Amino acid sequence: MLFTAGNLPRDMSRLLEAVGAHPLRDGRIVCWSIPLDVSADVLEAGERWLDDSERERAGRYHFEHHRRRFVARRAARRRILGSLLQVPPEAVPFREVGSGKPEVDQPSEEPLHFSASHSEEHAVVAVSAQAPLGVDIEVYRMVEGSLWEVRHLFADTERSALERLSERERARVFFDCWTRKEACVKADGAGLQIDLDTYEVPVGPLGAGVSVELSGRTQGQRSVRLFPLTLGDEMSAALAVVGPGDFSIEVHPWDWSEAFRH
Numbered sequence: 001m002l003f004t005a006g007n008l009p010r011d012m013s014r015l016l017e018a019v020g021a022h023p024l025r026d027g028r029i030v031c032w033s034i035p036l037d038v039s040a041d042v043l044e045a046g047e048r049w050l051d052d053s054e055r056e057r058a059g060r061y062h063f064e065h066h067r068r069r070f071v072a073r074r075a076a077r078r079r080i081l082g083s084l085l086q087v088p089p090e091a092v093p094f095r096e097v098g099s100g101k102p103e104v105d106q107p108s109e110e111p112l113h114f115s116a117s118h119s120e121e122h123a124v125v126a127v128s129a130q131a132p133l134g135v136d137i138e139v140y141r142m143v144e145g146s147l148w149e150v151r152h153l154f155a156d157t158e159r160s161a162l163e164r165l166s167e168r169e170r171a172r173v174f175f176d177c178w179t180r181k182e183a184c185v186k187a188d189g190a191g192l193q194i195d196l197d198t199y200e201v202p203v204g205p206l207g208a209g210v211s212v213e214l215s216g217r218t219q220g221q222r223s224v225r226l227f228p229l230t231l232g233d234e235m236s237a238a239l240a241v242v243g244p245g246d247f248s249i250e251v252h253p254w255d256w257s258e259a260f261r262h
């Protein structure tokens with residue numbers, strides 16, 4: 001059964017169960033849009049799902065709001081993947097591949113691919129049973145000072161297009177371009193081992209399934225396909241998928257009050 005706006009289960013815990021009971025076949029990619037400004041109660045409950053290494057990393061954050069955002073996004077990630085694997089959130093098995101890409105530690109005949117990103121008080125987790133994927137989000141902010149200096153990381157054509165824009169127009173285009181580039185390297189798993197200026201993404205409006213050829217230090221030439229994601233007016237978001245195939249992309253809002261219901 002595929003979900004459309006008309007037959008979506010009304011509450012989130014039922015939706016999580018439904019997604020888990022109906023594996024992500026037929027090219028479905030499900031994305032959760034997750035607010036990270038959670039209450040102390042939610043934080044405490046979510047933290048119980050984390051493992052020792054996650055708690056240790058949480059303890060290293062200097063600022064409390066950074067710690068809160070980390071615990072909240074990892075708790076949501078465990079809740080989503082646990083529902084799909086039908087195991088408790090604390091029992092989701094992870095491994096790292098490439099240059100640190102986290103993966104669900106599952107037999108290869110039953111893959112469950114995911115990618116996660118956060119920016120300020122927002123996070124997104126995208127899941128697919130069919131293809132490795134990468135997601136990236138960035139909340140808009142003024143592109144000036146040291147942030148504008150990072151334009152040397154873009155490919156020549158991308159940088160020239162950005163330099164032609166006024167400062168006011170730049171923020172949206174800069175972060176659209178940036179999230180597209182990051183989504184590509186996150187899908188591939190090589191992370192920043194691929195030089196960002198060695199491949200080009202579209203700078204203007206993005207159609208669905210635009211092919212991007214990654215070079216640099218990836219395993220030979222690799223192609224990923226980019227899809228636009230709409231998560232609200234204040235942020236850029238992009239999704240990249242490794243390999244061919246048609247995908248339908250669903251975005252669901254995360255509701256913390258439902259996350260702890262069984």
Ligand SMILES: CC(C)(COP(=O)(O)OP(=O)(O)OC[C@H]1O[C@@H](n2cnc3c(N)ncnc32)[C@H](O)[C@@H]1OP(=O)(O)O)[C@@H](O)C(=O)NCCC(=O)NCCS
Pocket residue numbers: 073074098099100101102115116117118119134135136137138150178182185186187188189190191192
């Ligand atoms: C780690 C990286 C993959 C993305 O980092 P980011 O955009 O800063 O942060 P995001 O929240 O979007 O992504 C982090 C998540 O990516 C995942 N991730 C980490 N390494 C990854 C890799 N090699 N491949 C794919 N995903 C990876 C993890 O799920 C991580 O979540 P965690 O923080 O809870 O562990 C990497 O590309 C990076 O460090 N980028 C730097 C970005 C930068 O310089 N931005 C400045 C200008 S806007």
